[in-house]
Amino acid sequence: MKQTAQTPAPGLSLRRQLLLWLLLPQLVLWLAGGVLAWRVALNYAEKGIDQSLTQSVRSLARQVKPIGSGLLVDFPRAAQDILEQDPTDRVGYMVSSPPGQFVLGNGQLPPPPGNLVIEAGEPLIYEARLADKAVRVALLEVNYGDADSPQRLRVQIAKSLAVQQRIARELVADMLLPLLVLSLLLGALVYAGITRGLRPLKRLEAQLGDRTGRTLPALPLIELTQAPQEVHSLATAVNQLLDAVRRSVGQEKRFLNDAAHQLRTPLAGLVSQTELALQETSLPAIKDRVVKVHAGALRSAHLVHQLLSLARTEAExxxxxxxxxxxxxxxxxxxxxxxxxxxxxxxxxxxxxxxxxxxxxxxxxxxxxxxxxxxxxxxxxxxxxxxxxxxxxxxxxxxxxxxxxxxxxxxxxxxxxxxxxxxxxxxxxxxxxxxxxxxxxxxxxxxxxxxxxxxxxxxxxxxxxx
Structure with a gap:
């Protein structure tokens, strides 16, 4: 059963490959920039929350005043309303003395990890979980009482990390949205540039298409007046190929013309000698004609050998x-x-x-x-x-x-x-x-x-x- 060779299916066009290799890195960089911006926004939001928690825990600690061996808590209702004004992101606070024994607050807050060193008068920030939610807690401990009976007061304020994530999302959106618009604009410019850059190839394709159906000697060389260096190199290579094919065809035509011209005379002589030999009746005359036929055949064989040798020398x-x-x-x-x-x-x-x-x-x-x-x-x-x-x-x-x-x-x-x-x-x-x-x-x-x-x-x- 005869099998026919199948033409391989064409791959992606040059335009699509260029767009893919130019726009895909932009998309990757945009996504990487989004991840980096998210991390940076989280970091800055965390710093802002930590600063706010530090100020709040200091302010709350100032409202607790030691009197002798007791405490006076001057915590106005307005301050409490400010801390609890957002029901979706309620701020937790707690005053305990000694540390861990509830005195005042809106809920029990988790203690700091055991590996943290707490110094009096120095705020401490740590992460914990409160009601299955991640919170960030600011802690400040102060000493009060006299030398005979020293005591310590702990003030804690906790804030949910949802605020941090909301701030980070807003910052990322504010940064990435303009970048997305710029990326779309850059993609449009890249597409227009690729289209313009491929025009010389279209002109080259048109010139090659115009040569379809012409005989090889009549094919003019490809001329591109305005084209990139790579397209000029391609056109030069095509012109060199056309020139090589033209030379090869010319050599074949010259060989055929030489063979036809040089073989015509000895073959005509062979035909005439054989015709004369057929008309002869005496054996010596016939032998003389055969000798001449043999000499002509030898010359023709030598000529054919030389012509084939000449054709072989024109190969690679x-x-x-x-x-x-x-x-x-x-x-x-x-x-x-x-x-x-x-x-x-x-x-x-x-x-x-x-x-x-x-x-x-x-x-x-x-x-x-x-x-x-x-x-x-x-x-x-x-x-x-x-x-x-x-x-x-x-x-x-x-x-x-x-x-x-x-x-x-x-x-x-x-x-x-x-x-x-x-x-x-x-x-x-x-x-x-x-x-x-x-x-x-x-x-x-x-x-x-x-x-x-x-x-x-x-x-x-x-x-x-x-």
Whole structure:
């Protein structure tokens, strides 16, 4: 059963992601500010309540006056009404002497914790529970009586913590409400800024959409006159991609045009020779036609091989460290039988080891073309030397012959595609063009030089391995 690949569902839009990452920290900070404001408000409210309780307990203590061994409590009804005026948050007070023995008040108040040290004349604040409610209690003890019979008076005033929480809520509300309004205003400004900032991407999307349906050579480059640096970088990357694709398509078209143009002539010759062979009646004439067909087929096969090699050189090159000297000796040994058959003395000289950056398959192809070209055009009785050496921080491969060589004007065309210096059969004008292309793909150079008295030297310079 055939399965089709499913297109992954798109994630959050860039606008939503930016809003999320910009507004979410604001919300977190607003909540953290609310908690911090609540704690600060509770602290200040507690200080205010403690100050009020301290003043009240001192005032109440002043209303209790010792007379001899007794007490005179001057606690007017108006003061009592003030303490008890709020029925929802009633203030508790208690006077006891000795401490803990009720004398006056509106209820029994809890004693202080046992670990607290009480000093006469110094107010003490502590928290307790009264009727299952949390209260804050102010306590003040004073001494009275004479030296023979000293006595101590305790005054306590308690106030519920509900007042503290109510004050804290009011303070927090007064602080957070303006902050909330400011946060909403800031969120609106952030949304407007994101919308404005994403406009160049919208323009880029529109320009790319306008190119839909056009052929690749007709695609103009993307132009953004006013855009952030990141969008300019994106447009530059897209333009580079379009340029790379355009070059790739151009190379393919050029390869197809070259192949069609170069294969048309030998194929037409093969067809005509086979037609003439079919019309011949004598065996020698037929054999002569077959020989010509075979030669044409060999030339066509060589041309196809060269065209495929040329196409391969235009692909991406995976450079790695390799021994150029060892590769040159290996290729020279492989060509030795053909050199002997052609009556050419083929030899190697130079470095034993020389590491360069290159791709072994392509460098082998360039050496094959250089040696094949030298053997083909140098002629019988010539000498061909393959040489590897280091020069000016580069690895140099040279193939030198003492054949007829080329004139100065011809050497300027030697690396052009399909250019041939002579009409000797067997060549197609692509060998040295492939060498130049391979050198270029390796970040090197290819050059041709005259040899005195006669001959030609083709040099391939490559970057050394680190």
């Amino acid at each position: 090159v995976n450079l790695q460290s390799l021994d150029l000297a060892a590769l040159a000796r290996e290729v020279a040994r492989e060509w030795t039988p053909k050199a002997l058959a052609a009556g050419v003395d083929l030899g190697y000289e130079g470095e034993d080891t020389l590491l360069v950056q290159g791709e072994k398959l392509l460098l082998r192809e360039s050496m094959n073309n250089l040696i094949d070209n030298a053997l083909h055009y140098a002629g019988r009785g010539a000498t061909v030397t393959v040489r590897v050496r280091s020069e000016a921080g580069q690895g140099v491969l040279e193939v030198e012959d003492d054949g007829p060589g080329l004139s100065g004007s011809d050497r300027g065309h030697v690396f052009e595609r399909f250019w041939r210096a002579s009409e000797l059969p067997g060549g197609c004008g692509l060998g040295l063009a492939i060498v130049a292309e391979i050198a270029n793909r390796h970040g090197g150079t290819a050059s041709a030089h005259a040899v005195l008295p006669t001959g030609l030297l083709v040099r391939l310079a490559l970057p050394l391995s680190a």
